[in-house]
Amino acid sequence: MAGKKIIKSSVVVMLLIIGGKILAMVRDSLIAAKFGATYISDIYNFSLGLVYLLTTISYGLTTTFIPLNSEHIEHSSSKKRNEFVNNIITLSTFFTVIITMMLIVFSKQIVYVFGHAFTANVDIYSQSVEITRIMLLSLVFVTLQSVVTGVLQSHKKFYEPAAMALVSNLVYIVYLVFLTSRYGIKGFAVATVIGFFVQFAINLPRYRKLGYKYKFVMDIKNRDAHSMFKLMVPIIISTSVVQLNLFINRSFANNIYFGAVTVLDYSNKINTLAYEVFAIGIAMIVYPTLSELAVKKDILRYKKALVNAINIIMIIMIPAAVAIGILRHPLVNLIFRHGAFDLTASDLTSNALLFYCPAMIAYGIRDILNKAFYSIKDARTPMINSFVGIIINIIINFILIKHMKVSGLALATTISAIITTMLMTTSLNKKLNGMNMKKIFYGLLKISFSSTVMGVCIYTVNYICMNEISSFMWSNIISIFVSFVLGSAVYFICLHFTRIEEYEYILNAVKDKIPI
Numbered sequence: 001m002a003g004k005k006i007i008k009s010s011v012v013v014m015l016l017i018i019g020g021k022i023l024a025m026v027r028d029s030l031i032a033a034k035f036g037a038t039y040i041s042d043i044y045n046f047s048l049g050l051v052y053l054l055t056t057i058s059y060g061l062t063t064t065f066i067p068l069n070s071e072h073i074e075h076s077s078s079k080k081r082n083e084f085v086n087n088i089i090t091l092s093t094f095f096t097v098i099i100t101m102m103l104i105v106f107s108k109q110i111v112y113v114f115g116h117a118f119t120a121n122v123d124i125y126s127q128s129v130e131i132t133r134i135m136l137l138s139l140v141f142v143t144l145q146s147v148v149t150g151v152l153q154s155h156k157k158f159y160e161p162a163a164m165a166l167v168s169n170l171v172y173i174v175y176l177v178f179l180t181s182r183y184g185i186k187g188f189a190v191a192t193v194i195g196f197f198v199q200f201a202i203n204l205p206r207y208r209k210l211g212y213k214y215k216f217v218m219d220i221k222n223r224d225a226h227s228m229f230k231l232m233v234p235i236i237i238s239t240s241v242v243q244l245n246l247f248i249n250r251s252f253a254n255n256i257y258f259g260a261v262t263v264l265d266y267s268n269k270i271n272t273l274a275y276e277v278f279a280i281g282i283a284m285i286v287y288p289t290l291s292e293l294a295v296k297k298d299i300l301r302y303k304k305a306l307v308n309a310i311n312i313i314m315i316i317m318i319p320a321a322v323a324i325g326i327l328r329h330p331l332v333n334l335i336f337r338h339g340a341f342d343l344t345a346s347d348l349t350s351n352a353l354l355f356y357c358p359a360m361i362a363y364g365i366r367d368i369l370n371k372a373f374y375s376i377k378d379a380r381t382p383m384i385n386s387f388v389g390i391i392i393n394i395i396i397n398f399i400l401i402k403h404m405k406v407s408g409l410a411l412a413t414t415i416s417a418i419i420t421t422m423l424m425t426t427s428l429n430k431k432l433n434g435m436n437m438k439k440i441f442y443g444l445l446k447i448s449f450s451s452t453v454m455g456v457c458i459y460t461v462n463y464i465c466m467n468e469i470s471s472f473m474w475s476n477i478i479s480i481f482v483s484f485v486l487g488s489a490v491y492f493i494c495l496h497f498t499r500i501e502e503y504e505y506i507l508n509a510v511k512d513k514i515p516i
Contacts, residue, residue: 013162013281020165021277025335027169028269030176032341039118040185042261043128046115046250047135047189049265053247054099054139058146060236061092063374064228065150067291072224073154078211086217087225089147094218096143100136107132114247117254127185134189138196145200148207155210158284160203167202168195234379238370238386245390245416249409252397256405259345263406266336267352270328271360274320279313279364283371290375303435306372311443311502313364318444319451319491325357326458327483330466330476348406355410362417369424381427389420443500450494457490458483 035041065088072081103110111128112119118128149161175183175191183190219225246268253260286309293302324331328350337346370382393416400408429435465479495503 013158013284014277016159016162016166017277017281020163020169021273023166023169023173024269025273027172027176028266029335029338030173030180032266032336032345033338034176034180035185036259036262036341036345038262039124039258042254042258043115043118043124043131044185044188045261045265046111046118046128046254047132048192049247049250050110050114050132051135051138051142053244054103055142057096057232057236058142060232061088061143061146062150062153063235064231065147066154066288068224068228069151069154070288082212082215083217084222084224085147085151085212086215087219087222088228089144089214090216090218091220091225091229092143092147093140096139100139103136104133107136114251115254116251117258131185131189134186135192138193141193141196141200145196145203148200148203151210151212152203152206153284153288156288157206157210160206162281162284164199164202168199171195171198231379234383235374238379238383245393245413248390248394249397249413252401252409253406256401259348260406263345263348263352264409266332267349267356267406267410270324270331270335270353271356272363274317274324275360275363278316278320279367282309282312283367286368287371287375290372294375294377299432303432306368307436307439308502309368310365310440311447311500313368314361314443314447315495315500315502317361317364318447319454319487321357321360322451322455323458323483323487324360325354326455327462327480328353328357330462330479333472334476334480352406352410355404355407355414357414359410359414359417362414362421366417366421366424369421369428372428373424376431378431381431382424385420385424385427388423389416392416392419443502446495446498446500450491450498453494454487454491458487461486 031041031044035044069081069085072084076084107129111125111132115128119125145164149164152158152160171191171194172188175188179187179191249264250261253264286305289305290302293299293305329346332346332350332353336349337343373379373382393412396412396415397409400412402408404411425437429437461483462479465475465482469475469478492503
């Protein structure tokens, strides 16, 4: 799939993700206003982090399920295909229930080890264990959702999976607006479980429309199931290590001061905003294309699609990193500085965000590289790379946390992400006997130049707004709005004159009236 086609196929997915992200910002703003940067929000973020760590199993489930179900769609009867899907649903749910029960039983020990600061106060420790136990119930719905979304994606149905965050955030917002004062953080934990259920439920109508119907089947010796779960192992390990890295960062932050985990998480949420909207959407679309070209052994088109995807990611992520780094104070103030989230918390979050920004570029490129490795049936290299990344991150954490506190944890993550992405690029380039690194390098130079010019423009606009507009809220709003409009214009003009091929793909995709 050429770069232009990738953009076309990603547009609707991106719009749905953008909708989810807008609601996520509203959700996070409400959380900040209701709970602030306190031990209460730390408990919630700690518990949610544990759930996300374990949802890496679902990522491995979906990633390995799609090619197998696609094969059944192509070669098997609907009855056999349905039996395969039902068997995977039964087996994965069975093992998830066992794991969830074990985690609930040992939740005290889990909190003691990874959230040790909570143990200093008996009431806080008890509350953190209770919230963790409630949140762990989400795992069952995450597993069910993973198989069902895998079915939809194998049929090239991306809209419902892309809309999951949007509907779950609606649940959270309703709770935070109307029920927080009555039920507090415990009720919000229950609302989170409901949110994960809704993510699963939104996929069911399309799932049924495709002809699937659940009937109990449990055959652990099934050849396809055995093959799939075997392939899952390196992918789960790889993705789990990434989430474990975030979880370890929270553990480091938990020992700095109360509220440090929240500061770290909020800065990371803004940092990954553009990444989750654009990079994940593009990676979702490009994966089946790379897999198809790999099967056909069409190496020339494979390399072209891969390089186009990397350059498209850089066109989006590099200016986003520059803009967010410069506008970090107005962004944090506008999104989070309400109610209990005060000026000190806002400044700490802004400082951490600055050091996080370069990581979003590495994340975006790394996602494409991971999909490329998976498409050629190499899950081992991303797994090893993830282990290298977490080791680097932990070592740098110990060095920087003493001097830079939460900002040091953010910088450690960025350094680790950049190093591991460079290692991945080198490995894939060698594996493919060259993947046109010259084009990627020249693209990087041109995009960086355009982003720098844009950055100077945005910095000037922000400086004027912060110093000339007396209203605190309006200065932030005007700075962000004017910077976005003027900065985008300057950036695209620079891209036009630097003549980047992928920019033409994007421009043509926007010009075309893309059918939905």
